[in-house]
Amino acid sequence: MPSPIPVTRLLPRDFYPSLDIGTFSSPLSKHSHGPSLQVPVQRLPDSIASRRVSSVIHWKQLRSVQPVGSGGFGSVYRVEYFGETVALKVVKKCTKNRLASRQSFWAELNAAQLRHRNIVRVIAATTCVPADVGDESSIGTILMEFVGNQNLQQVIYGGAEALGAERWLRYSTDIVNGLRFLHSHSIVHLDIKPANVLVSGEDVCKIADFGCSLKLDHGCELSVISPHLSHVCGTYTHRPPELLKGESVSPKADIFSFGITLWQLITRELPYTGDRQHVLYAVVAHSLRPPVQDQPVFQSDLGRLCRTLLSRCWSGDARIRPSAEELLPQLEQLKSKATPTAFT
Incomplete structure (x- = not known):
């Protein structure tokens, strides 16, 4: 089951002009006018590896959450998602520079729509984090392919x-x-x-x-x-x-x-x-x-x-x-x- 949170609360409005397919323009691009990321809001196909970036994370499908590492703006976990091993990154607010931490989250999505053998693939991203995954200091989460430890x-x-x-x-x-x-x-x-x-x-x-x-x-x-x-x-x-x-x-x-x-x-x-x-x-x-x-x-x-x-x-x-x-x-x-x- 997908998150019961309405899709219109998952990401800022410029992430979802329509419910069928949204157009995202990161505030970190030189100009934030015009499309730069297509975000389909739909059910998962058979393989998560084949889909484009989604604005929905199906939280109840997360299994075996294991910490992998942490840094200045967040923590990374190894999880099972629809039976596949993926990485979950929880981006947190930096108390010294909240703007920088928020911009860091959006910057993570600059290459989210791209697919290449030598770039870590983004599966989904959302600014809503359930209490059992993050806390009040969390800005958002990004689901990515799990490359290894x-x-x-x-x-x-x-x-x-x-x-x-x-x-x-x-x-x-x-x-x-x-x-x-x-x-x-x-x-x-x-x-x-x-x-x-x-x-x-x-x-x-x-x-x-x-x-x-x-x-x-x-x-x-x-x-x-x-x-x-x-x-x-x-x-x-x-x-x-x-x-x-x-x-x-x-x-x-x-x-x-x-x-x-x-x-x-x-x-x-x-x-x-x-x-x-x-x-x-x-x-x-x-x-x-x-x-x-x-x-x-x-x-x-x-x-x-x-x-x-x-x-x-x-x-x-x-x-x-x-x-x-x-x-x-x-x-x-x-x-x-x-x-x-x-x-x-």
Whole structure:
């Protein structure tokens, strides 16, 4: 049985102009006029994997709720839903910045209508949360595909097995394929880092956690001083200098973050040490980047190619950075050089 709560209370009015199919325009897009997400309000088909995003969560169908993790804006649970294992994310209000937490919820839906092998799929979303699922601090819930319990951060820093060149190149290609698809739909993620890349049981990487994302109009840049960007967050170690300086957002911001992530995959080290404010200042004022010159791992033929690619990805000038589309053939070139002894 679906939730007895009327559909007109599930989401704000711009999420459901009609009861047959609603048109959603996120308040985090550059302009909130015109359609950007189709939300069918209907019964579930036989397989939840085949349907588009719904504004109804059938609460009585949730079984075996198990906590998976929690972050600044919410908690994630593994649940059984109509017999399938899925993930349930409960987004909570941040007492220090309620606007930011609410915007984070809407940002999570920027890519909700998209379907891609390397992006975590959204099944349903609602702003109504029953008392036995959330509490008065909950903004809403998002039902997503369950990828697994492991993210790339855990693979890099917690895995005992070797992370060979073939494997990290495959992971990198997965991430860039996901970014290419997002950017082709004018969506920038703005928080690409290992912890936000999930690794499935089939060893496939999927980009997750869109709480910092933005939808741009036709690939246009957007100034970070815009009122639409009061939620812009991201992790300081992966944030590009143009955003630290308050300049425009573009898809090239994700490429910078990918460059830091690629360096982590190669070295399995932390990108920076020291005080956060010192790092932020040095990234902007002194072009501080993770070390490559004196590391043996970058002295082989493959390592030197990686060093060149990294320098372009994390260039202080966003125009110099390659697009996700341009990165893919460069990663293929690296694959041609990868051997079991490529970094020895």
